[in-house]
Amino acid sequence: MKVRPRDFPREDSARASSAASILARDALPALLAALRTRGYQLVGPTLRDGAIAIDRIDGESDLPIGWTEEQDGGRYRLRRREDVAVFGYTVGPWSWKTFLVPPETKLVTAKRDAGGAFTVDAGLAEEPKYAFIGVRSCELRAIQVQDRVFLEGPYVDRGYRLRREAAFIVAVNCTQAAPTCFCVSMRTGPHHETGYDLVLTEIMEGQRHEFLVDAGTERGRELIDELALRPAMIADVEGAEAAIDRAVAQNGRKVVTDGMRELLYRSYEDPRWDDVAKRCMSCGNCTMVCPTCFCTTVEDAADLAGKEATRTRKWDSCHTLEFSYIHGGSLRPNARSRYRQWMTHKLATWIDQFGVAGCVGCGRCITWCPAGIDITEELAAIRRSEEARHGGH
Amino acid sequence: MESQLLESEQTSLADPMATRPFRVAKNQREIDGTHTIELRPADGDGFRFAPGQFTMMYAFGIGEVPISISGDPARAGTLEQTIRSVGAVSAALCKVRRDDTVGIRGPFGTPWPVVPAVGNDVMLIAGGIGLAPLRPAIYHLLRNRARYGKISILYGTRQPADILFRSELESWRGRFDLEVLVTVDSAGRDWRAPVGPVTTLIPRAAVREGIAMVCGPEIMMRFTVQTLLDRGFDADQIFLSMERNMKCGIGFCGHCQMGPAFVCKDGPVFAYPDIEKLMRVRGI
Numbered sequence: 207m208k209v210r211p212r213d214f215p216r217e218d219s220a221r222a223s224s225a226a227s228i229l230a231r232d233a234l235p236a237l238l239a240a241l242r243t244r245g246y247q248l249v250g251p252t253l254r255d256g257a258i259a260i261d262r263i264d265g266e267s268d269l270p271i272g273w274t275e276e277q278d279g280g281r282y283r284l285r286r287r288e289d290v291a292v293f294g295y296t297v298g299p300w301s302w303k304t305f306l307v308p309p310e311t312k313l314v315t316a317k318r319d320a321g322g323a324f325t326v327d328a329g330l331a332e333e334p335k336y337a338f339i340g341v342r343s344c345e346l347r348a349i350q351v352q353d354r355v356f357l358e359g360p361y362v363d364r365g366y367r368l369r370r371e372a373a374f375i376v377a378v379n380c381t382q383a384a385p386t387c388f389c390v391s392m393r394t395g396p397h398h399e400t401g402y403d404l405v406l407t408e409i410m411e412g413q414r415h416e417f418l419v420d421a422g423t424e425r426g427r428e429l430i431d432e433l434a435l436r437p438a439m440i441a442d443v444e445g446a447e448a449a450i451d452r453a454v455a456q457n458g459r460k461v462v463t464d465g466m467r468e469l470l471y472r473s474y475e476d477p478r479w480d481d482v483a484k485r486c487m488s489c490g491n492c493t494m495v496c497p498t499c500f501c502t503t504v505e506d507a508a509d510l511a512g513k514e515a516t517r518t519r520k521w522d523s524c525h526t527l528e529f530s531y532i533h534g535g536s537l538r539p540n541a542r543s544r545y546r547q548w549m550t551h552k553l554a555t556w557i558d559q560f561g562v563a564g565c566v567g568c569g570r571c572i573t574w575c576p577a578g579i580d581i582t583e584e585l586a587a588i589r590r591s592e593e594a595r596h597g598g599h
Numbered sequence: 600m601e602s603q604l605l606e607s608e609q610t611s612l613a614d615p616m617a618t619r620p621f622r623v624a625k626n627q628r629e630i631d632g633t634h635t636i637e638l639r640p641a642d643g644d645g646f647r648f649a650p651g652q653f654t655m656m657y658a659f660g661i662g663e664v665p666i667s668i669s670g671d672p673a674r675a676g677t678l679e680q681t682i683r684s685v686g687a688v689s690a691a692l693c694k695v696r697r698d699d700t701v702g703i704r705g706p707f708g709t710p711w712p713v714v715p716a717v718g719n720d721v722m723l724i725a726g727g728i729g730l731a732p733l734r735p736a737i738y739h740l741l742r743n744r745a746r747y748g749k750i751s752i753l754y755g756t757r758q759p760a761d762i763l764f765r766s767e768l769e770s771w772r773g774r775f776d777l778e779v780l781v782t783v784d785s786a787g788r789d790w791r792a793p794v795g796p797v798t799t800l801i802p803r804a805a806v807r808e809g810i811a812m813v814c815g816p817e818i819m820m821r822f823t824v825q826t827l828l829d830r831g832f833d834a835d836q837i838f839l840s841m842e843r844n845m846k847c848g849i850g851f852c853g854h855c856q857m858g859p860a861f862v863c864k865d866g867p868v869f870a871y872p873d874i875e876k877l878m879r880v881r882g883i
Contacts, residue, residue, distance in 0.1 A: 314617055316660075361849040364614055474883065506661055522846075529854060530844050533689075538882045547883070550858075559861070
């Protein structure tokens with residue numbers, strides 16, 4: 207997937223590019239400061255618990271400068287880079303959904319009077335105003351997938367809408383992919399298309415270390431203007447393109463998406479599900495790290511006096527028995543049916559539900575599966591399995 | 600009535616996760632472990648629903664469960680829900696007393712096709728507590744009796760003591776414009792009505808074509824659909840009400856998925872062709 211001309215106008219390499227600017231590496235703190243001045247809480251990548259987490263950050267010094275990761279099925283290690291790239295990692299276990307769909311959200315508080323009647327406080331708390339720093343294309347696509355769940359159905363999730371609309375998105379075009387990545391197959395990256403306020407591309411060539419920066423919104427444009435950046439030259443744009451091309455080449459996994467949905471609809475009884483069930487521990491890691499997984503449960507609690515009760519929404523996983531429980535038992539009683547539900551949802555039923563696949567090719571589920579189960583390999587195996595049965599399709 | 604039903608279908612709430620307090624007006628024990636609760640909104644405002652819709656019922660501090668509405672849709676402002684005690688929340692709901700408060704969200708979900716059924720014969724087939732979600736449709740059909748053709752109610756349950764809404768079924772059976780057939784899986788010598796699965800009633804019913812509305816355990820619905828198809832009912836004239844785990848009722852929690860369908864918002868009432876393939880997959 208090449209960066210297309212309409213994204214980066216290519217004319218004479220000595221002339222200024224029409225829209226993009228150049229942010230010097232040492233001006234990055236000024237960009238972050240400008241966002242803080244505008245009242246944004248910065249959220250970005252930072253080292254935590256031996257991984258690159260997405261968390262609240264104060265400034266540039268919290269970013270994982272010079273760090274990257276080693277990722278493969280069931281394996282994640284932090285590694286020092288040989289350079290001082292700011293966005294030289296790929297994706298860690300956390301994603302932006304942690305902030306848009308927090309792992310725990312208080313839904314309501316009910317208060318009961320002496321007569322037993324209760325009143326309900328929906329707790330319309332003020333939502334934080336986040337600036338997301340360093341959102342990769344696969345991740346922005348994941349946010350847009352969740353938009354379809356929480357904003358575009360018959361009902362709107364009020365808290366999600368407030369957090370989402372307020373969020374200022376500083377995207378980065380991916381210049382470091384992992385062996386677990388398959389955004390190219392899913393057509394979700396590594397370069398951004400729409401949906402960001404600002405998009406940066408980190409350019410490191412010899413002693414040069416800069417960011418090509420472009421705005422996607424008016425508020426993004428205002429910020430660029432305020433920072434008084436120099437306009438980008440066509441050579442800068444070409445440097446950025448080359449950096450993104452490296453991420454394309456680094457995509458370590460592939461899936462064939464043609465006919466993927468129909469294949470899975472035909473494959474509910476495929477023996478491969480029995481095979482993966484032997485490896486799947488139903489731990490739910492894949493659902494926790496997945497940037498599009500949106501399932502939740504609600505936990506109820508009451509104080510000892512029985513005067514006050516709360517309802518708290520929490521992330522849930524379709525890999526648990528409780529998830530599909532109705533009186534008498536669980537409808538998905540084994541790992542076979544649960545893994546099949548998860549993967550078929552991601553790659554098939556999601557498309558019917560929301561018009562896009564529920565997988566953005568970020569590879570987190572591969573990395574964080576303790577058994578190293580690889581969704582790309584499982585899909586390929588199901589395809590092979592069908593071809594073996596029918597002598598090819 | 601049609602426009603009212605359609606409006607009700609499209610109801611959307613400002614904060615759909617905020618439960619609304621309702622006052623208990625009555626708790627009627629129906630059969631062992633099954634109660635019908637009559638509720639009125641504590642805020643005095645109305646409550647409208649379409650037959651087949653459900654609510655999320657909240658027991659203070661214990662939890663929330665999806666329960667089908669079992670009352671008359673024409674009785675605006677009164678909500679009747681029939682609950683079988685099978686878990687902590689439903690057990691608590693079965694124990695509520697007059698003037699207690701419970702929380703309600705909804706109504707949610709798709710209705711029975713009582714509007715498209717106008718001018719047609721209608722067969723309603725229920726198994727066990729599956730009669731409860733069908734009762735609003737029965738009320739609606741009887742209130743608008745002249746607009747429908749023949750109506751048959753077929754009801755099957757385990758044993759005579761499990762017959763839900765028994766006196767109401769008996770009074771309906773006394774009408775000349777309605778057929779009510781009841782069967783049980785097993786009974787003592789004093790039972791003078793049919794014994795056997797509800798599917799055995801289908802060939803005996805006055806209604807032989809038209810629209811079928813079916814609600815009961817999934818296995819019962821599977822056999823019922825097969826019998827209806829064998830008797831010549833059109834697949835797209837058969838409607839089923841499905842049951843799944845639900846935490847939200849509005850398509851956010853993901854629990855009620857059945858293949859591509861969210862039972863909460865695409866159902867609970869489905870036209871059979873929409874879920875035919877899914878019903879054949881175990882553990883979907």
